[in-house]
Amino acid sequence: MPRGQKSKLRAREKRRQAREESGHLVDAQATVPEKEKPSSSPSPHFKDAPQSSPATGAHSNPQITGRVHSTSTTAEAAKNQVEEKPNASQAKDTTEHWPRGPIDKKVAMLVYYLLYKYQMKESITKADMLKNVIQIYKNHFHEILWKASEHLELVFGLDVKEVDPNRNIYVLVNKLESTYNGRVNENGGVPKTGLLMTVLGVIFTKGNCATEEQVWEVLNMMGLYDGMKNFIYGEPRKLITKDWVKEEYLEYRQVADSDPPRYEFLWGPRAHAETSKMRVLEFVAKIHNTVPSAFPTWYEEALRDEEERARARVVAKACTAAMASARSRAMASSFSCPK
Structure with a gap:
């Protein structure tokens, strides 16, 4: 075979190998x-x-x-x-x-x-x-x-x-604080907190109240469907409308004056006790390799929530201290000797 033809064959083989390696990569x-x-x-x-942020350059939506x-x-x-x-x-x-x-x-x-x-x-x-x-x-x-x-x-x-x-x-x-009823409820299975934080994130970013359709839209994007059992999360409908509602992580209620009936989700009291808007926003930001301030509207709301929580803790601490002081005075008075 002529030398020139051999060179062409070698070059063609190298290009084929390069394409295969690129495909594997x-x-x-x-x-x-x-x-x-x-x-x-x-x-x-x-x-x-x-949402947008000049500091991070993060895009909206x-x-x-x-x-x-x-x-x-x-x-x-x-x-x-x-x-x-x-x-x-x-x-x-x-x-x-x-x-x-x-x-x-x-x-x-x-x-x-x-x-x-x-x-x-x-x-x-x-x-x-x-x-x-x-x-x-x-x-x-x-x-x-x-x-x-x-x-x-x-x-x-x-x-x-x-x-x-x-x-x-x-x-x-x-990620949830075990302060509500003393512990985080995992029912002996793998933790489902990641999905819960996602649902809480949807609720927060939809104005603190998300319709059932909005929540299911997100679950479907994650490959979770009504009636289809998932290896990690089980049956999604039961989880979000029964289990987490019973555990007070979510509130599931009918939309007012809806006919036919439609339903919506809100944070339950346990969600408010064990996490915060800032933590949920941090989780959402983590998904996108960015920071909470990349979403300024929600970030400002989360900051206000943090300030309100801080004030509530101060008030609660002051009340606890006052009650302890009053109890101590009452006990001291009851044990004091009469003159």
Whole structure:
């Protein structure tokens, strides 16, 4: 074969290999949640309140559910990976949603491992994570832990915190404060706080009252549908209209004078007690890799809410101190000797 023709064949083969490698790279990037960017197109549940920030350059109308949905598939893949005998549907889910890079597989496995430790109320150490999950990828420990922490925050509403830097001991903390009736109710299953924070975010950004249609629009974007059971969240309708209403996280009521009847959601008393508008806005901002001030209208409302909460705490503290003082005086008087 002439030398010139051989050179052409080699060049053609190199171009084919380059196209294949480029295709694999794009395909792999599509499975990594951290590389996703918020959609620039308007999102229906945000379009009523335009937001912009000269400081951050963030655009209005963000898509609230994108990263939450993508991270939930990673968590589900992690669960399927550790099943000893997955059924056919689980195997199908694993092949469809499983992250393709070795680092991303370790991220998914670490998510499930940390969830298991959280449910068992066992301590989490760096040594255990290296030995049981990360293994030969120990040089990527911080990257894997950071990505796993982001999944746990967005999907399950759990923050990973290092409580002992000297011994590298970590704990998972629920975003809801366990101050209402003494504890955060998780019913023995995986925490659903991430979804609850999303729903609370929709309610807050719709003027503190969201219609059922608006909430379902968001749930559908996340792949959650009425009557279709989800691996993480169970049956969505029961969760949002029964469970969370009974637990007083949500208020679900009929829209006044609606015929046929329509329904709407508000924050319940437990949501007001265990979180705040600022924390919920921080969660929404986290989804979009930005800061709460990127949404100035909601940020100003959240700041006012923080100030009101601070004043209420001061008043409550003063009342408690006054009651304690009065009780002490009454006790002292009752035990004083008559003259």
